[in-house]
Amino acid sequence: MDDQTELAPMDAIQSLQILSFVLDEEWFGVEISGIQEVLEYRNVTQVPRTPDFMLGVINLRGRVIPVVDLRRQFEMHLSAPTVDTCIVIIHVEVDGENTPLGILADRVHEVVEIDTADIKPPPRIGNRIKTAFISGIVRHDEHFIILLRLSKVFAPEELDLVREQVSQEEPAEWDDV
Amino acid sequence: MSKKTASAPEKWSIENGLSIFDVAALEAQCPWLQSLPRDKQLRLRLVGIEEVDSAGVQWLLALKHRLKLHGNELVLDAEASPELSEALLLMGLTESLGIAVAAEEDA
Amino acid sequence: MTDPVDIFREEALEHLSNLEAALLELEQAPTSAEEIDAAFRSMHTIKGAAGMVGFDHLSQFTHHLETLFDRVREGQVELTAPLINQILEARDHIERLLDDPSPSVELQAVSAAQIIQFTEVTGEEHAGPERQETGHASQTAAGEARLYRIDICPAADAFRDGFDTLPLLKELSGLGEIHVTTRLGSSFDPRHFEPETCVLALSVALTTHASRESIEDVFIFVGDEWQIDITAITADEDCRLGDLLVDQKVVAPDALEQVLEQQPRAGELITAAGLAAPETVQSTLDEQRFIREQQKKQRKATPEQSIKVPQHKLDQLMDQVGELVILQARLEQLALESDDERASSLAEELSRLSTGLRETTFDIRMLPIGSTFGRFRRLVRDLANDLGKEVVLETEGAETELDKVVIDRLSDPLVHLLRNSLDHGIETPEVRREKGKPARGHLWLSASQHQGQIQILIRDDGAGLDTERILSKAIERGVVQPGADLDPQEIYQLIFEAGFSTAQTVSDVSGRGVGMDVVKRSIESLQGRVQLDSTLGKGTEVCITLPMTLAIIDGLMTGVSRERYVLPLSTVEECVEAVPETEDENSGVRLIRHRDALIPCLRLRDFFRVGGQPPEIEQTVVVRVGEALMGITVDEVVGHFQTVIKSLGRLYQGAGGVMGATIMGDGQIAMILDVGELVEQARK
Numbered sequence: 025m026d027d028q029t030e031l032a033p034m035d036a037i038q039s040l041q042i043l044s045f046v047l048d049e050e051w052f053g054v055e056i057s058g059i060q061e062v063l064e065y066r067n068v069t070q071v072p073r074t075p076d077f078m079l080g081v082i083n084l085r086g087r088v089i090p091v092v093d094l095r096r097q098f099e100m101h102l103s104a105p106t107v108d109t110c111i112v113i114i115h116v117e118v119d120g121e122n123t124p125l126g127i128l129a130d131r132v133h134e135v136v137e138i139d140t141a142d143i144k145p146p147p148r149i150g151n152r153i154k155t156a157f158i159s160g161i162v163r164h165d166e167h168f169i170i171l172l173r174l175s176k177v178f179a180p181e182e183l184d185l186v187r188e189q190v191s192q193e194e195p196a197e198w199d200d201v
Numbered sequence: 202m203s204k205k206t207a208s209a210p211e212k213w214s215i216e217n218g219l220s221i222f223d224v225a226a227l228e229a230q231c232p233w234l235q236s237l238p239r240d241k242q243l244r245l246r247l248v249g250i251e252e253v254d255s256a257g258v259q260w261l262l263a264l265k266h267r268l269k270l271h272g273n274e275l276v277l278d279a280e281a282s283p284e285l286s287e288a289l290l291l292m293g294l295t296e297s298l299g300i301a302v303a304a305e306e307d308a
Numbered sequence: 309m310t311d312p313v314d315i316f317r318e319e320a321l322e323h324l325s326n327l328e329a330a331l332l333e334l335e336q337a338p339t340s341a342e343e344i345d346a347a348f349r350s351m352h353t354i355k356g357a358a359g360m361v362g363f364d365h366l367s368q369f370t371h372h373l374e375t376l377f378d379r380v381r382e383g384q385v386e387l388t389a390p391l392i393n394q395i396l397e398a399r400d401h402i403e404r405l406l407d408d409p410s411p412s413v414e415l416q417a418v419s420a421a422q423i424i425q426f427t428e429v430t431g432e433e434h435a436g437p438e439r440q441e442t443g444h445a446s447q448t449a450a451g452e453a454r455l456y457r458i459d460i461c462p463a464a465d466a467f468r469d470g471f472d473t474l475p476l477l478k479e480l481s482g483l484g485e486i487h488v489t490t491r492l493g494s495s496f497d498p499r500h501f502e503p504e505t506c507v508l509a510l511s512v513a514l515t516t517h518a519s520r521e522s523i524e525d526v527f528i529f530v531g532d533e534w535q536i537d538i539t540a541i542t543a544d545e546d547c548r549l550g551d552l553l554v555d556q557k558v559v560a561p562d563a564l565e566q567v568l569e570q571q572p573r574a575g576e577l578i579t580a581a582g583l584a585a586p587e588t589v590q591s592t593l594d595e596q597r598f599i600r601e602q603q604k605k606q607r608k609a610t611p612e613q614s615i616k617v618p619q620h621k622l623d624q625l626m627d628q629v630g631e632l633v634i635l636q637a638r639l640e641q642l643a644l645e646s647d648d649e650r651a652s653s654l655a656e657e658l659s660r661l662s663t664g665l666r667e668t669t670f671d672i673r674m675l676p677i678g679s680t681f682g683r684f685r686r687l688v689r690d691l692a693n694d695l696g697k698e699v700v701l702e703t704e705g706a707e708t709e710l711d712k713v714v715i716d717r718l719s720d721p722l723v724h725l726l727r728n729s730l731d732h733g734i735e736t737p738e739v740r741r742e743k744g745k746p747a748r749g750h751l752w753l754s755a756s757q758h759q760g761q762i763q764i765l766i767r768d769d770g771a772g773l774d775t776e777r778i779l780s781k782a783i784e785r786g787v788v789q790p791g792a793d794l795d796p797q798e799i800y801q802l803i804f805e806a807g808f809s810t811a812q813t814v815s816d817v818s819g820r821g822v823g824m825d826v827v828k829r830s831i832e833s834l835q836g837r838v839q840l841d842s843t844l845g846k847g848t849e850v851c852i853t854l855p856m857t858l859a860i861i862d863g864l865m866t867g868v869s870r871e872r873y874v875l876p877l878s879t880v881e882e883c884v885e886a887v888p889e890t891e892d893e894n895s896g897v898r899l900i901r902h903r904d905a906l907i908p909c910l911r912l913r914d915f916f917r918v919g920g921q922p923p924e925i926e927q928t929v930v931v932r933v934g935e936a937l938m939g940i941t942v943d944e945v946v947g948h949f950q951t952v953i954k955s956l957g958r959l960y961q962g963a964g965g966v967m968g969a970t971i972m973g974d975g976q977i978a979m980i981l982d983v984g985e986l987v988e989q990a991r992k
Contacts, residue, residue, distance in 0.1 A: 067976070069871070069969070069976065069977040069978075069979070070871070071956060071960055071966055071969075071979060072915070072916035072917070072918075072964075072965060072966060072979065073915075073916065073917075073964045073965060073966075074960060078959060078960065081956060081960075081969055081977055082977070083971050083975055083976070083977050086631060086634065086971060087954070088954040088955070088956060088957070088969045088971065088977060089957075090956065090957055090959045090960060092959070118957075118958040118959055119958045119961070121958050123957050123958050123959060125957075125959060178959070183959070221467045221468075221472075221504060224503035224504060225503055225504055227503065228501070228503040253474075254467075254472040254474060255467070255472050255473040255474055255490075255506075255508060256467040256472070256503070256504065256506070258490070259467075259492070259503075259506065259507065259508050260503050262490070262491070262492055262508075263492060263496065263498075263501050263503070263507075266492060266496075266498060267498045267501065270498055288474055291474055291477040291478060291481065291488060292473070292474070292477065292488050292490040292510070293487060293488035293489050293490055294490055
């Protein structure tokens with residue numbers, strides 16, 4: 025559950041390979057060892073009465089894999105899926121269990137090799153997303169890439185928060201004939 | 202029940218039924234019981250047997266026994282019939298009445 | 309480790325070390341009541357458990373030791389040093405007896421010798437080796453297969469009266485392994501054969517666990533004129549060909565003796581001497597061979613052979629069967645779409661096959677829940693001792709079968725609940741006496757199956773739950789708003805709330821406390837449900853309802869817009885079209901009329917916020933959970949499918965109203981509804 029799942033200890037490793045992708049025109053990166061594959065966007069089946077951030081599930085070769093839309097969690101602008109939209113299948117610890125899940129990405133770029141020395145701590149202010157979700161920021165070409173700390177995004181506390189929202193916004197709306 | 206000729210043929214067929222409803226007719230029509238042959242190998246063809254009961258099986262046993270008294274050997278040529286096979290298996294007669302009966306006994 | 313015998317062995321070894329420890333203490337203090345009790349209990353437990361897993365000899369042996377300790381307890385027998393030595397020897401002997409449910413003759417002789425020593429001490433009526441033996445023999449007779457010979461001589465008019473021997477033989481073969489000899493009986497006259505008169509004589513060798521009564525029952529409907537003789541053949545009885553022939557009245561005894569005196573091969577001789585037809589001899593030889601084989605099996609005394617298989621192989625099998633079922637659904641759909649006769653017949657064939665395979669696979673995975681009860685008994689005993697309480701655990705329904713995975717994952721929550729009952733529920737003997745209750749507390753653990761579900765009850769006659777204190781605690785912890793108006797049921801549910809119990813032990817609240825939310829979560833992850841009921845001062849009852857399996861269910865597929873939802877078929881009462889509906893005046897809940905009663909009805913489209921427009925005619929599926937009926941309105945009912953349940957994973961844990969997903973023939977995903985949860989929602 026610690027940072028090692030996304031970022032190896034910095035003193036031991038000089039460089040990192042990250043997959044970079046775009047959410048609402050912002051660049052994000054995830055260390056590639058947890059990534060299983062990148063899929064083209066496909067129809068996601070909704071799971072009823074769950075937070076919007078949890079888009080639903082897809083069938084991946086007979087397995088049911090949940091797909092999340094981080095843009096909702098990060099309160100970003102949502103755009104309809106395009107030909108560029110992808111689902112990144114990645115293994116994340118959720119509640120202590122290694123869970124494969126899909127992350128919706130507006131665009132997936134490339135695997136970038138970065139020097140660990142170039143990773144800067146996240147700025148304390150001025151972020152659109154919670155600082156806790158970010159393990160660092162690195163500059164690559166003309167972009168800043170936000171390195172995500174996925175274990176925090178899917179930490180039980182965060183999930184509870186999201187779930188609570190849904191129970192509040194849906195006050196037992198029991199049929200409205 | 203066909204192929205009935207004056208001189209007892211060495212082959213004869215039973216079709217369809219081999220049960221209490223058929224045995225009286227079989228007994229009456231079986232050519233070998235009228236003109237008892239001697240020391241022959243007689244082949245009884247069983248075709249499309251769908252109904253078997255122990256009366257039918259008893260008739261086969263009795264036929265075999267009576268023919269044997271005159272030195273005849275009765276060989277059953279049977280088309281695959283699950284009903285017949287099951288009946289013979291249940292009654293423990295697969296070897297003594299089964300298809301292609303061995304000519305000699307073990308004992 | 310869930311093999312009852314393995315569990316028994318492990319526990320017996322623990323009891324033996326308890327016994328040993330007690331004996332060593334007793335050597336120093338021969339009158340220590342505590343140690344004598346411990347020794348008595350260990351023998352008592354081994355005796356009972358041994359009997360349950362078929363170690364009858366061991367059970368008998370320990371009975372004598374139990375008696376011995378009983379006498380010691382009552383002060384009738386003094387534990388001298390030599391006696392303690394003898395008991396220690398007996399303890400080692402018990403360890404050897406644990407190897408094999410039917411010990412060797414040598415070990416049995418050791419048992420007998422030791423028993424004599426003990427009975428001399430106890431003055432117990434001399435249960436010598438003879439009684440021992442007969443007791444043992446009758447025990448094994450119940451467990452092992454027996455060999456019977458059944459001679460059947462139908463009445464002459466049997467065929468004409470509409471009887472046939474084939475159904476009887478079929479029925480006998482259902483009781484065990486049979487070998488039949490059919491021949492023409494003595495009434496057969498080759499010169500005057502009447503084909504409709506029965507002259508058959510049949511002898512059946514039957515190896516069966518069934519009782520003589522159940523064999524007799526096979527012939528219950530045949531006429532009185534039939535001759536039916538049922539003879540039990542024991543393994544020791546030497547069955548020679550000659551005996552069989554005589555028995556079958558084929559050859560007269562004295563004629564046979566003459567022939568046998570001339571020796572060589574009896575079969576040939578009997579035939580040559582013209583005593584019996586070769587066929588008869590042959591079939592009798594066959595029968596003899598069969599009887600020999602059966603006796604060999606009987607001697608080996610293997611009541612039932614089983615193989616141990618690693619869990620992961622079973623899981624793999626289950627997964628593959630699951631995949632097969634999905635594939636079969638796809639083929640079925642393809643066949644339907646292509647309208648190809650051959651494809652549909654193939655699909656049908658495959659469906660039959662995979663249903664059978666699925667059932668067999670499930671059956672393999674089903675285990676009696678009783679395999680865990682033994683451990684609980686131990687736990688309760690130990691814990692009660694630790695807490696200074698007197699508690700009896702009574703179990704019921706140990707034979708109830710559950711998926712092994714469910715049993716394994718159920719173990720922890722059950723331990724938790726039992727522990728809670730002991731810890732917070734049942735009072736100390738002193739308190740109980742003050743309250744006018746028997747000093748010894750009772751715990752009940754029962755399992756049963758109904759409506760395709762397993763119900764597990766844990767009940768104690770302890771202090772019960774104090775609703776007021778729970779409520780004030782809950783308010784204190786911020787689980788409930790002050791002034792909330794809750795009925796007792798709702799208050800009980802509070803102890804399942806995470807915030808209520810995890811913070812710290814709340815043993816001051818009379819009742820449960822530690823980690824009930826964990827229990828609830830574990831049960832829910834098994835698609836189960838926990839309910840709690842309590843009467844202050846009288847006790848508490850926890851009811852767990854579980855599905856029998858977690859892998860595949862029979863489902864009713866329904867549709868709302870483009871979404872598909874599966875309802876477990878076990879909950880479906882019926883499907884109705886366009887029902888008249890009203891609204892509850894107070895709550896605004898939609899009601900429909902169902903068989904002269906108004907039942908709540910939920911429109912899935914609204915409840916799940918599915919987009920699109922409803923069709924003109926909607927369908928309503930009436931479901932039942934326990935006593936509660938509810939309507940679920942959908943756009944269409946698609947049909948009945950075998951549904952492989954896929955977990956939605958951690959992320960979706962607690963998704964309301966959905967218990968999993970399934971992959972349909974076209975690769976799309978359908979949600980499987982948690983009907984119990986929906987009904988629950990409807991109640992609110």
